Amino acid sequence: DSGVTQTPKHLITATGQRVTLRCSPRSGDLSVYWYQQSLDQGLQFLIQYYNGEERAKGNILERFSAQQFPDLHSELNLSSLELGDSALYFCASSERDGLYEQYFGPGTRLTVL
Amino acid sequence: AQTVTQSQPEMSVQEAETVTLSCTYDTSESDYYLFWYKQPPSRQMILVIRQEAYKQQNATENRFSVNFQKAAKSFSLKISDSQLGDAAMYFCAYRSRYHNSNSGYALNFGKGTSLLVTP
Numbered sequence: 001d002s003g004v005t006q007t008p009k010h011l012i013t014a015t016g017q018r019v020t021l022r023c024s025p026r027s028g029d030l031s032v033y034w035y036q037q038s039l040d041q042g043l044q045f046l047i048q049y050y051n052g053e054e055r056a057k058g059n060i061l062e063r064f065s066a067q068q069f070p071d072l073h074s075e076l077n078l079s080s081l082e083l084g085d086s087a088l089y090f091c092a093s094s095e096r097d098g099l100y101e102q103y104f105g106p107g108t109r110l111t112v113l
Numbered sequence: 114a115q116t117v118t119q120s121q122p123e124m125s126v127q128e129a130e131t132v133t134l135s136c137t138y139d140t141s142e143s144d145y146y147l148f149w150y151k152q153p154p155s156r157q158m159i160l161v162i163r164q165e166a167y168k169q170q171n172a173t174e175n176r177f178s179v180n181f182q183k184a185a186k187s188f189s190l191k192i193s194d195s196q197l198g199d200a201a202m203y204f205c206a207y208r209s210r211y212h213n214s215n216s217g218y219a220l221n222f223g224k225g226t227s228l229l230v231t232p
Binding site for chain 1: 148150155156157158218220221222223224225
């Protein structure tokens with residue numbers, strides 16, 4: 001158990017819908033990262049937050065957005081969902097801004113029908 | 114952008130034997146970190162080992178060790194005394210040491226190597 005929690009574990013929804021994925025980092029970790037794992041794209045970095053501020057953006061679609069709250073938990077919002085958004089979404093956290101290992105949560109499996 | 118290549122989609126090893134998983138990367142930076150992560154069937158991403166590019170000594174964690182060849186940009190993972198529980202997908206990952214505006218401290222992953230351990 002890495003100490004990073006993600007909810008829900010599984011999510012099934014329809015095209016065009018909007019969902020929110022939630023992540024709680026390890027106690028004391030200030031940095032949160034979101035990754036997408038799909039069969040065709042592999043593991044891809046989406047976005048990073050550090051202590052509430054956006055620090056880096058990767059291959060994140062405009063339909064996707066994220067935020068980190070004062071209690072350091074983070075949410076990833078996916079809207080206008082398409083079939084191709086079906087994937088495993090991981091949250092990871094690290095103690096500070098990047099100079100430490102990233103520890104991954106168990107992931108949220110999103111299925112878009 | 115830095116790219117990470119794992120040229121072995123699948124590998125197989127017998128229990129108690131040793132196996133080496135390959136990884137190469139492309140970067141123009143001189144200082145960075147490299148990682149190996151393990152993803153068992155549960156899908157959890159588990160950190161196996163870390164190597165700092167400025168360290169000449171190869172990292173070791175129990176049965177796991179790396180062969181880091183900086184000039185060749187090669188970072189292989191050796192698993193000794195393989196166990197059934199080692200069966201998983203193994204991902205090599207690269208991370209810049211310094212923040213940059215394009216990717217911050219994001220991990221760049223290879224496509225992974227699926228390791229099968231036979232009794």
